[in-house]
Amino acid sequence: MAKYIFVTGGVISSVGKGVTAASIGRLIKSRGVKVSIQKLDPYLNVDPGTLSPYQHGEVFVLQDGSETDLDLGHYERFIDENLLASSNVTTGQVYSEVIAKERRGDFLGGTIQVIPHITNEIKRRIGRVAAETGAEVVIVEVGGTVGDIEGQPFLEAIRQMRKDVGRENVLYVHVTYVPYINATGELKSKPTQHSVMQLRSFGIQPDVIVCRSDYPIDEALKDKISLFCDVEKRAVIPLVTAKTVYKVPLILEEAGLGVFISERLDLPPEPDLAFWRHLVAAIERPKPELRIGVVGKYVALLDAYISVREALFHAALAQGYSVHIDWISSEDLEKGRGLERLDHVAGIVVPGGFGYRGIEGKVIAARYAREHKKPYLGLCLGMQVMVIELARYALGSDEPNSAEFDPSTKYPVIDLMPEQRAISEMGGTMRLGVYPCQVVPGTRAAAAYGEPVVYERHRHRFELNNQYRDLLASAGMVFSGLSPDGRLVEIVELRDHPWMVGCQFHPEFRSRPGKPHPLFSGFVEAAIKFAKSNE
Ligand code: GLN
Numbered sequence: 039m040a041k042y043i044f045v046t047g048g049v050i051s052s053v054g055k056g057v058t059a060a061s062i063g064r065l066i067k068s069r070g071v072k073v074s075i076q077k078l079d080p081y082l083n084v085d086p087g088t089l090s091p092y093q094h095g096e097v098f099v100l101q102d103g104s105e106t107d108l109d110l111g112h113y114e115r116f117i118d119e120n121l122l123a124s125s126n127v128t129t130g131q132v133y134s135e136v137i138a139k140e141r142r143g144d145f146l147g148g149t150i151q152v153i154p155h156i157t158n159e160i161k162r163r164i165g166r167v168a169a170e171t172g173a174e175v176v177i178v179e180v181g182g183t184v185g186d187i188e189g190q191p192f193l194e195a196i197r198q199m200r201k202d203v204g205r206e207n208v209l210y211v212h213v214t215y216v217p218y219i220n221a222t223g224e225l226k227s228k229p230t231q232h233s234v235m236q237l238r239s240f241g242i243q244p245d246v247i248v249c250r251s252d253y254p255i256d257e258a259l260k261d262k263i264s265l266f267c268d269v270e271k272r273a274v275i276p277l278v279t280a281k282t283v284y285k286v287p288l289i290l291e292e293a294g295l296g297v298f299i300s301e302r303l304d305l306p307p308e309p310d311l312a313f314w315r316h317l318v319a320a321i322e323r324p325k326p327e328l329r330i331g332v333v334g335k336y337v338a339l340l341d342a343y344i345s346v347r348e349a350l351f352h353a354a355l356a357q358g359y360s361v362h363i364d365w366i367s368s369e370d371l372e373k374g375r376g377l378e379r380l381d382h383v384a385g386i387v388v389p390g391g392f393g394y395r396g397i398e399g400k401v402i403a404a405r406y407a408r409e410h411k412k413p414y415l416g417l418c419l420g421m422q423v424m425v426i427e428l429a430r431y432a433l434g435s436d437e438p439n440s441a442e443f444d445p446s447t448k449y450p451v452i453d454l455m456p457e458q459r460a461i462s463e464m465g466g467t468m469r470l471g472v473y474p475c476q477v478v479p480g481t482r483a484a485a486a487y488g489e490p491v492v493y494e495r496h497r498h499r500f501e502l503n504n505q506y507r508d509l510l511a512s513a514g515m516v517f518s519g520l521s522p523d524g525r526l527v528e529i530v531e532l533r534d535h536p537w538m539v540g541c542q543f544h545p546e547f548r549s550r551p552g553k554p555h556p557l558f559s560g561f562v563e564a565a566i567k568f569a570k571s572n573e
Contacts, residue, residue: 039168039203039207040167040168040173040174040175040176040203040207041174041175041176041203041207041208041209041303042164042175042176042177042178042196042199042203042207042208042209043062043066043175043176043177043178043208043209043210043211043299043303044178044180044196044199044208044209044210044211044242045058045059045062045177045178045179045180045211045212045213046180046183046184046193046196046210046211046212046213046237046242046244047180047182047183047184047212047213047214048183048184048212048213048214048215048229048230048233048234048236048237049183049214049215049217049229049230049232049233050183050215051182051183053213053215053250054213054250054277054283054286055109055179055213056077056108056109056112056113056179057112057116057283057286058211058213058248058250058277058286058290059075059109059112059113059177059179060075060109060112060113060115060116060117061116061286061287061290062177062211062287062290062295062299063075063113063116063117063177064116064117064287064314065287065290065291065295065296065299065309065311066175066177066299066305067117067118067119068287068296068309068310068311068314069296069300069305069306069307069308069309069310070306070310071174071175071305071306072171072172072173072174072175073117073119073173073174073175073176073177074117074119074121074125074167074168074171074173074175074176074177075110075113075117075121075125075176075177075178075179076124076125076126076127076164076167076176076177076178076179077106077107077109077110077113077125077126077127077178077179077181078127078128078160078164078178078179078180078181078192079107079126079127079128079129079181080128080129080180080181080182080186080188080189080192081128081129081130081181081188082128082129082130082133082188083128083130084128084130084131084134085104085105085106085126085128085130085131086105086106086107086128087105087468091336091339091341091342092336092339092342094107094108094341095108095339095341095342095344096108096111096341096342096343096344096345097497098110098111098114098345098547099470099471099495099496099497099544099547100120100121100122100123100125100471100495100547101120101121101122101471101472101495102122102123102471102472103123103470103471103472103495103496104122104123104126104470104471105470105497106121106123106125106126107126107181108341108344108345109179109181110125110126111344111345111348111547112283113125114547114550115348115549115550115551116287118550118553119171122167122170122171124163124166124167124170125167127160127163127164129188129191131163132156132159132160132163132191133156135159136150136155136156136159137150152191152194153191153194156191157191157194157195157198160191160192160195161195161198161199161202164176164178164195164196164199175303175305178196180192180193180196183233184212184233184236184237184240185233185236190240193237193240193242194240194241196210196242197240197241197242206302206303206304207303209245209246209299209302209303210237210242210243210244210245210246211244211245211246211247211248212233212234212237212244212246212247212248213247213248213250213277214229214230214233214234214247214248214249214250215229215230215249215250215251216229216230216249216250216251216255216259217229217251218251218252218253225251225253225255225259227259227262227263227266230247230249230263230267231263231266231267234247234266234267234269243268244267244269245269245273245302246269246273246274246275246295246298246299247263247267247269247273247274247275248275248277248290248295249263249274249275249276249277250277250279251276251277251278251279252278252279253278254276254278255276255278260274260276270298272294272298273295273298275290275293275294275295276293277289277290277293281322282318282321282322284314284317284318284321284551285318285321287311287314288311288314288315288318291309291311296309313552317551317552320355321355325355325358325359325360326358326359326360327359327360327361327362328354328359328360328361328362328384328385328562328565328566328569329361329362329364329382329383329384329569330350330361330362330363330364330383330384330385330386330387330562330565331363331364331366331379331380331382331383331385331386331387331403332346332347332350332363332364332365332366332386332387332388332389333366333367333368333371333386333387333388333399333400333403334365334366334367334368334388334389334391334396334400335367335368335369335391335393335395335396336391337365337366337367337368338365338367340365343389345544345546345547345549346387346389346417346546347363348546348549348551349545349546349549349554349555349558350363350387350558350562352549352550352551352552352553352554352555352558353549353554353555353558353559353561353562354562355551355554356552356554356559357559357562357563357566359562359566361562364379364382364383366379366380366403367396367399368388368396368397368398368399368400368403369395369396369399370399371398371399371400371402371403372396372398372399372402377402377406380403380406380410380412383412384412384413384565384566384568384569384572385412385413385414385415385561385562385564385565385568386403386404386406386407386412386413386414386415387414387415387416387417387420387561388400388403388404388414388415388416388417388419388420388423388424389417389418389419389420389546390417390418390419390420390497390498390544391418391419392419392442393442393443394442394443394444397423397426397440397443400419400420400423401423401426401427401430403423404416404420404423404424404426404427405427405431407535407538408427408428408431408532408535408538411535411536412568413536413537413538413561413564413565413567413568414535414537414538414539414540414561415539415540415557415558415561416539416540416541417540417541417544417545417546418496418497418498418541418542418543418544419498420540421529421530421540421541421542422440422452422500422502422540422542423540424530424538424540425451425452425502425506425510425515425530425540426438426439426440426451426452428510428513428514428515428532429449429451429506429509429510429513431513432509432510432512432513433449433509435449437449438451439451439452440452440453440500441453441454441500442499442500449506450503451502451503451506451510452500452501452502452503453500453501453503454467454499454500454501455501455525455526458499467499468497468498468499469496469497469498469499469501470496470497471495471496472493472494472495472496473493473494473496473521473528473543474491474492474493474521474522475491475492475493475494475519475520475521475528475529475543476490476491476519476520476521476522477489477490477491477492477518477519477529478516478517478518478519478520481516481518481529481531482518482531482537482539482560483518483519483529483531483539483541483557483560484518485560486539486556486557486559486560487556487557488556491522492519492556494528494541494543494544494545494548495543495544495547495548496542496543496544497544498542501526501527501542502526502527502530502542504525504527507527510530514532514533514534514535515530515531515532515533516530516531516532516533517529517530518530518531518539519541526542527542528541528542528543529541529542536564536567536568537560537561537564537565539557539560539561541557545557545558546558
């Protein structure tokens with residue numbers, strides 16, 4: 039039977055509960071124990087697929103095609119395991135399931151209630167992770183902060199788990215925020231005390247308190263938190279804001295959290311963190327800087343492109359560079375603002391997206407990259423934009439477009455496949471999850487991958503329209519990645535350009551620290567070359 043670590047948050051959100059959970063995962067994995075992670079999201083959406091990035095940041099796509107919370111990206115990057123759909127549970131999923139059962143008559147006339155029906159369904163879904171992955175330890179992060187109305191059934195479920203699997207097999211970790219008061223120059227433990235009081239009111243006494251703070255937490259404050267919250271002093275773990283999130287596992291281990299968890303859950307005490315220490319040392323070593331421009335719609339919102347940012351970071355790190363990302367608003371470019379920013383970067387990335395807003399700015403960025411022979415990496419929408427731009431150039435017309443943005447365009451160079459048109463419900467036609475892609479020998483894509491068949495994660499509705507392959511090829515486009523049946527173009531690149539590549543999938547979701555994604559590596563290598571030749 040699996041053991042469980044439940045991670046809750048208090049005081050405020052967005053202080054790194056996800057990174058903390060992911061880091062604990064790394065500490066467990068480093069002890070040779072099979073670990074998996076799950077996020078319980080109390081919102082009512084069935085999944086974040088329909089959520090605007092403004093609401094919830096990036097949607098992270100798993101191998102099996104599930105659209106999940108961005109914390110799953112942290113989990114995969116930190117524990118280096120591919121997660122499954124069961125790793126992201128929402129209130130929407132739980133209620134849909136229970137109500138569907140009720141309609142089928144499964145409850146035989148009983149009254150359906152939050153306790154036990156909803157909580158049982160939550161517990162069933164918690165249990166599924168270990169059953170599907172064989173994990174010995176499952177870390178379960180509850181989204182939001184204690185006290186949120188939506189979160190209550192989840193807290194009740196994880197409370198019951200203690201009795202269900204035995205108290206020696208569960209550990210409760212509470213992540214709080216310790217604010218600094220400028221006027222008096224001190225850190226305050228009161229919000230933490232209140233948050234723990236609230237957690238206790240749901241019947242959960244934390245075993246560990248991770249105190250997030252922007253300033254060092256001294257012994258006296260640890261004593262106070264330990265006393266008021268009734269947590270062993272060695273289990274009060276200060277976590278001062280780190281320069282890089284990848285340092286968090288090492289900080290937690292040094293603070294004694296790994297050893298404490300091992301003791302309490304009876305896991306091997308000694309971690310092997312050699313790989314991780316090596317990684318952090320490489321991150322902290324001074325390095326030359328590589329400037330990359332990311333041209334997107336949501337650049338004001340850093341959470342929207344976390345995986346793209348991390349993938350660039352991993353690829354640059356592997357080549358001894360630190361990456362400085364210039365976030366360029368595609369809507370600004372469209373209005374003629376910020377064009378000079380494209381001059382100051384060594385490479386341009388156009389990430390994924392939906393909807394027409396900002397598209398013309400992305401076309402400008404793609405045109406700039408083509409004409410200035412500047413390295414370009416187009417991710418999903420970024421590939422489609424590259425195709426639109428080249429078609430416009432080839433035809434000497436502004437008409438070519440994606441049917442997504444202009445349904446009546448004369449030249450729908452990006453379009454739905456005929457079989458998709460029948461299904462119109464939003465989401466119904468989305469191509470989601472891993473699909474194989476055959477890489478065409480002799481191309482830049484082939485040089486980057488070094489493998490004939492690759493498996494990449496998709497999240498899109500539209501595809502390159504095969505009727506325009508000849509036109510695009512005559513303008514210098516090479517179709518360097520194709521579905522095994524040859525019907526879908528998965529990767530495109532330009533023949534007469536140092537490195538301009540677009541892919542219909544999202545390689546950023548597969549990038550891990552120490553294991554950069556081949557296309558990002560190829561792009562970064564080309565950008566370094568570009569920067570050097572322009573010194
Ligand atoms: N909007 C485009 C499509 O649906 C691209 C999606 C994306 O970039 N993920 O095909």
